[in-house]
Amino acid sequence: MPAIEIKNLQKRFGRKKVLCDLNLEAESGEFLVMFGPNGAGKTTLIKILSTLSRPSSGNVIINGFDIKEESMEVRSTIGVLSHNPFLYDDLTLKENLIFYSRMYKLKKDEKTLKTLADEVGLLHRMNDRVGQFSRGMKQRAAVARVILHNPPVLLLDEPYTGLDYKAWEMLTDILRKFHEEGKTIFLITHNVELGHRIGERLAILVNGKVAFECEKKNMDIEAFKGKYHGLMGAQK
Amino acid sequence: MKFDKRLETVILILTVFFVLLSIYTALIYTPEVREEDGWSAPKAQKIFYFHVPAAWVSFLAFGVVFIMSVLYLKNSLRKWDTIAFASAEIGVVFCTLAIVTGPIWGKAEWGVYWRWEDTKLTITFVLWLIFLAYLLLRGGVESENKARLAAVFGIIGFACVPLSFISSRIWQSMHPNVVATSEGSMSSETGIGLLVGVVAFSFLYMFMLRKRIAIQEMASKIEDLKEKIGGI
Amino acid sequence: MSQGLAIAIKDIKTEFRTKEMVFSMLVFSLFVMVAFYFAFYFYSLSSEALEPLVSPILWVTFFFAGMFGLLTSFSKEKDRGSLEGLMLCPMDRSAIYFGKVLSNYFLILLVDIFALIFFVLFFSYDFNGNLLPVLVVVFLGTFCFVVSGTLISGIAVNAQDIRGVLIPILLIPIILLTVLMPSVNATSKALEGDIIDAIPELRILGVFAVIYIAIAYLLFDFVLEE
Ligand SMILES: Nc1ncnc2c1ncn2[C@@H]1O[C@H](COP(=O)(O)OP(=O)(O)OP(=O)(O)O)[C@@H](O)[C@H]1O
Ligand SMILES: [Mg+2]
Numbered sequence: 001m002p003a004i005e006i007k008n009l010q011k012r013f014g015r016k017k018v019l020c021d022l023n024l025e026a027e028s029g030e031f032l033v034m035f036g037p038n039g040a041g042k043t044t045l046i047k048i049l050s051t052l053s054r055p056s057s058g059n060v061i062i063n064g065f066d067i068k069e070e071s072m073e074v075r076s077t078i079g080v081l082s083h084n085p086f087l088y089d090d091l092t093l094k095e096n097l098i099f100y101s102r103m104y105k106l107k108k109d110e111k112t113l114k115t116l117a118d119e120v121g122l123l124h125r126m127n128d129r130v131g132q133f134s135r136g137m138k139q140r141a142a143v144a145r146v147i148l149h150n151p152p153v154l155l156l157d158e159p160y161t162g163l164d165y166k167a168w169e170m171l172t173d174i175l176r177k178f179h180e181e182g183k184t185i186f187l188i189t190h191n192v193e194l195g196h197r198i199g200e201r202l203a204i205l206v207n208g209k210v211a212f213e214c215e216k217k218n219m220d221i222e223a224f225k226g227k228y229h230g231l232m233g234a235q236k
Numbered sequence: 237m238k239f240d241k242r243l244e245t246v247i248l249i250l251t252v253f254f255v256l257l258s259i260y261t262a263l264i265y266t267p268e269v270r271e272e273d274g275w276s277a278p279k280a281q282k283i284f285y286f287h288v289p290a291a292w293v294s295f296l297a298f299g300v301v302f303i304m305s306v307l308y309l310k311n312s313l314r315k316w317d318t319i320a321f322a323s324a325e326i327g328v329v330f331c332t333l334a335i336v337t338g339p340i341w342g343k344a345e346w347g348v349y350w351r352w353e354d355t356k357l358t359i360t361f362v363l364w365l366i367f368l369a370y371l372l373l374r375g376g377v378e379s380e381n382k383a384r385l386a387a388v389f390g391i392i393g394f395a396c397v398p399l400s401f402i403s404s405r406i407w408q409s410m411h412p413n414v415v416a417t418s419e420g421s422m423s424s425e426t427g428i429g430l431l432v433g434v435v436a437f438s439f440l441y442m443f444m445l446r447k448r449i450a451i452q453e454m455a456s457k458i459e460d461l462k463e464k465i466g467g468i
Numbered sequence: 469m470s471q472g473l474a475i476a477i478k479d480i481k482t483e484f485r486t487k488e489m490v491f492s493m494l495v496f497s498l499f500v501m502v503a504f505y506f507a508f509y510f511y512s513l514s515s516e517a518l519e520p521l522v523s524p525i526l527w528v529t530f531f532f533a534g535m536f537g538l539l540t541s542f543s544k545e546k547d548r549g550s551l552e553g554l555m556l557c558p559m560d561r562s563a564i565y566f567g568k569v570l571s572n573y574f575l576i577l578l579v580d581i582f583a584l585i586f587f588v589l590f591f592s593y594d595f596n597g598n599l600l601p602v603l604v605v606v607f608l609g610t611f612c613f614v615v616s617g618t619l620i621s622g623i624a625v626n627a628q629d630i631r632g633v634l635i636p637i638l639l640i641p642i643i644l645l646t647v648l649m650p651s652v653n654a655t656s657k658a659l660e661g662d663i664i665d666a667i668p669e670l671r672i673l674g675v676f677a678v679i680y681i682a683i684a685y686l687l688f689d690f691v692l693e694e
Contacts, residue, residue, distance in 0.1 A: 014379045015459055052555055053694040054312075076558035086553025090482040102474040103557040145553075309690050358645075365641035372637055373627060381694065385623045388687045389638060392619065395683060396646055396676075 001064065003028040003153055003184035004049065009058035011044055011208075018044050019208040022058070026201070028152075029182045031175075033199030035192060035228055037235040041208040042188045043082075046157045049186070050080045063153055063184075076104065079151035083161045085142035089131030093122060093141050096130055097148060104149040120144045121170060135162040143174060153184045160189060172198060192228060196221045206234050244446060251443045254436035258429075262286065266429035280344035283337050289433035291334035291360055293441045295397075297327030298367060300445075302394035305387035317383040320390060321374060322448035324367050326441060331364040359397065366393040471559045475567025479541070480574055489540050490575055497533040497583040504529075505590045518591060523655035527648060529583045530610065534576040538617040539635055541568050542625040555692060565618060565688045573614045580606055601658035605666065609651030612673045615680040616643055622691040646676040 004026040011019040018041045026032040036042050047053035049060060051071040059066065065073040087096045094113060101108040117123045120140040125133070130141055139162060146154070154175075160168060175198060179185055189195045195202065196216060202224065204212040211231050214224070262285030269275045304320035307313075338357050339349035350357070370393060374386050483490055504525050511517070545551040554564050584606070587593060595602065617639055624634035654669035 012380070015456065015463070047694065050556060052552055056312075072558050072560070075556055078556075080556055084549035084552065086550050086556070088478065088482060088550060089548065090485045091478070095481075099474060099478050100553075100557070103471050103554070103559065105470070105558075309687070362641055362644050365644070369637050369641050373623070373634065375627075382627060384690050384693070385627050388690055389620075389623055391687065392616075392642060392680075392683055395679065396642060 001028060002026060002061075003030070003063055004032075004186060005059075005061040006049075007059045009045075009048065009060060010056045011041070011048060011053070012056045017208060019048075019055075022205075022209060024203065024210055024213075026184055026186060028063075028184055029179075031179050031185045031187070031198065031200040032203065033187045033189065033195035033201070034203045034205055035189065035195060036205035037232050040205045040235055042205055043157055045205070046080070046082070046155050046186075046188065049155055050078055051075055076149065077151055078153045078155055079146035079149070080155045080157075081142055081146045081159045082157040083159075085130075085138045085145070087130045087138065087141055087145060090129060092127050092129050093117065093133075093144075094126045096141070097144060100145050100148055106149060108148075116144050116148065119147075119174070121166075136164050136167045139163055140167055140170065143171060147174070147178075151183075154178060154186065156185070156187045156189075158188055158190065160191065160194070192225055193221065196224055204228055204231055206231050207236060244443075247439060247443050247446065251436070251439040254432065254439050258285065258289075258433045258436035261429045261432045266425045267423070275345070277341075277344035280341050283341045285429050285433045287334055287337040287341065288430055289437035290330045290337065291356075292434050293437040294327045294331035294334055294360070294363070296438065297323045297330060297441060297445075298363060298394055298397070301327065301367070301370075301390045305390040308383065308387045309391075312380070312384070314383075317387070318449055318452050319445070320387065321383075322445055322452060324370050324374075324390070326444050326448060328364065328367050328371060330437070330441070331360060331367065335361050335364055363393070363397055366396070369393075469563065469566070471557065472563040472566035472570065475554065475564060476570035476574070479567070479571035483571070483575060489537055490578065493533045493536045493575070493579045494582050496536055497529050497579055498586050500529045500532060501525075501583065501586040501590050515593075518593065519659070520656070522587075522593065522659060523652045526584065526587060526606075526655060527609070527652050529587070530576075530580050530606070531613065531643070531648065533579050533583060534572075534610070534613055534617065535636055535639065537572055537576050537579070538614075538621040538639070539632070541572050541618065542621050546625050551692075561689045561692050562685045564692065565622065565684050568622075569614055569618045572618055573611060576614060577607065577610055580610055595659075596661075598659055598661050601661070601663035601666075602655060604663065605651060605654045605658050605670070608670055608673045608677075609647060609654070612647045612651070612677040612680070613643060615677050615684065616647060619680060619684045619688070619691070622688065626691060647673065650676075 002025045004024070006022055006024040009019055009022040010017070022041075022045070034042060034045075044053065048055050049062065049067065051067050051074055054068070059068075061067075062074050063077045065077065067074050087093075088099070091099065094117075097113050097116065098108065101113075114123060114126070117126050120143045122137060122140055122144070125137065130138060133141060139159065143159075156175075159171060163171060172194075175185060175187070179198075187195065187199065199216055201213070201215055202219070203210050204227070211234070212227055219227075262282055266282070266285065268278045269281045271278055275281055300323040301320045304316045304323065308316035308320060335357065338354075338360075342354075343349050370386060370389055373389055374382055508521075542551065545554065555561065584602075588595075617635075620639045620642065621635050624638060627634055650669040650672040654666040654673070657663070657666035657669070
């Protein structure tokens with residue numbers, strides 16, 4: 001069963017068509033990486049997948065749940081990480097995590113929270129306000145928020161923005177670990193090298209359509225780069 | 237297409253006919269109220285043949301906004317939103333008429349323009365404010381986001397109204413009961429006069445609504461064409 | 469519902485940590501009282517002349533100070549992007565509304581009580597033992613204000629471009645007949661010591677609170693969605 005199934009998806013803002021007849025599938029446990037020029041509609045797509053935005057037409061099924069009819073179930077199966085950490089600056093990291101575990105109706109004791117913070121390398125900052133964190137630390141904290149409820153499907157919209165080398169490695173390691181655990185990962189990034197290195201399947205979105213799709217093993221990085229640059233020009 | 241054109245002609249003819257007829261019934265056909273019955277300005281009372289239909293049409297128009305908003309939220313088809321917006325605009329126009337004609341009469345009859353104790357007038361005024369706010373919320377810019385929010389606001393605004401009427405019984409109403417004579421029953425001429433007015437204004441509303449929607453559709457067609465020319 | 473409560477607790481906790489909003493609301497209500505005081509300065513109001521002005525002054529202050537609170541309650545989340553975080557949680561969107569209602573109610577009530585104190589100090593007013601009935605009206609009227617205001621502020625925040633002015637523009641016509649008039653009337657009656665007399669108004673407030681909550685429950689999904 002595919003974990004993400006997008007059929008004839010359309011999204012319009014007023015008269016502007018942002019996504020047109022988009023079809024895409026990701027098998028359960030697959031690592032799908034999407035690229036695309038600015039304004040191609042990648043963020044819009046992630047917003048629809050994560051039930052933040054309503055599609056104009058078309059169907060999306062995530063882990064067997066329809067995003068329109070069973071949005072509640074969809075929300076508890078996905079973890080969403082974007083450039084915005086979705087954390088409260090005036091609360092400490094620990095308070096933020098406790099708040100979100102309440103929102104997900106989870107019982108988290110001190111120890112699991114600590115393990116979580118340790119995993120993203122923020123154990124020593126547990127009791128500091130998130131507002132005092134640097135950009136990269138906030139992003140690490142956001143990773144802790146995303147994996148809090150152990151979601152089987154991860155949607156990531158340019159999660160690498162603002163991360164230093166160490167944090168970058170940490171996020172990549174975490175993604176690898178999740179991939180090994182059999183989680184489905186849908187990553188959007190502008191970094192072709194990185195995407196090509198960690199992804200299994202690659203897709204390029206241009207003008208709201210999937211313009212190109214391939215298995216990584218069938219295409220080496222240079223060929224893929226060439227393809228991507230070729231398609232870039234088509235974006236309006 | 238052809239049927240649409242014909243329907244429009246029919247509505248136009250009926251509108252013109254009933255508007256002319258209502259001018260006749262209001263000014264000539266209907267009897268003047270008498271000073272003996274306690275009216276201090278009998279001639280001014282004639283304004284009611286315009287005031288009541290205008291108020292009625294504004295309520296009708298806002299009712300249409302309510303229904304179209306519900307439909308729009310249900311299936312987000314643009315046409316429902318277009319109708320709701322057009323109806324709100326026309327409703328505000330008629331509502332303005334109603335709250336202007338009310339005080340004109342009030343000045344003649346009571347010597348003051350506005351009596352806040354008159355709950356019907358006050359509620360109409362508040363309704364006018366609500367839909368003015370509705371138009372501001374839409375703010376010219378067309379977007380789905382605003383259409384949705386405006387739909388929610390339209391529902392809230394209209395839902396308050398019938399209930400305001402019920403609750404306003406607490407504040408005793410001063411609103412004149414124009415349709416009833418001193419015996420408490422409506423004279424048939426008065427009734428016909430009001431009915432003709434209401435029918436005329438309703439047709440006028442229908443005509444204006446169709447025109448407004450047509451303009452809206454034209455505008456969006458132009459936008460489409462612009463995009464075709466401008467876009468690659 | 470437990471999630472709504474969690475949101476409310478989170479809001480109140482962050483609010484008391486920064487005290488930005490509560491503090492500006494308090495200062496604002498103080499200034500409104502000062503403005504009223506100076507506006508009536510030359511009339512040197514006797515307590516009799518003051519009597520009919522008490523409840524209008526109070527409610528105008530409550531509403532305008534309360535609007536400050538409503539202004540930030542969603543826009544803060546929206547600007548910092550955390551609203552999306554809330555919307556990603558597996559719960560009904562109305563839980564966000566209920567959470568905001570609870571936190572707004574708590575904070576605005578707090579400000580109302582301070583405004584009452586400011587009023588007593590500035591106009592050296594004596595409630596003559598009618599304070600309790602007045603408080604009952606204040607609690608109910610503010611509740612009705614908060615349930616409608618939270619809904620409207622959700623709408624205003626999502627209409628982005630002009631949201632600052634939008635809340636008063638959308639909210640004032642809505643509350644005129646449904647909250648303002650019954651609250652002022654009921655307070656006047658309560659000041660005369662007849663809370664029983666005020667029951668019709670209290671009933672209206674209750675009915676409208678239920679209606680606003682019902683509308684919000686039904687439609688809040690549409691308010692937040694993009
Ligand atoms: N709320 C909105 N209203 C109107 N248009 C929007 C809205 N959100 C996005 N768009 C438009 O949709 C298009 C796609 O935007 P989107 O953010 O999905 O692009 P993206 O692929 O994520 O780009 P980037 O690489 O810059 O992040 C853009 O042209 C944008 O202007
Ligand atoms: Mg983007």
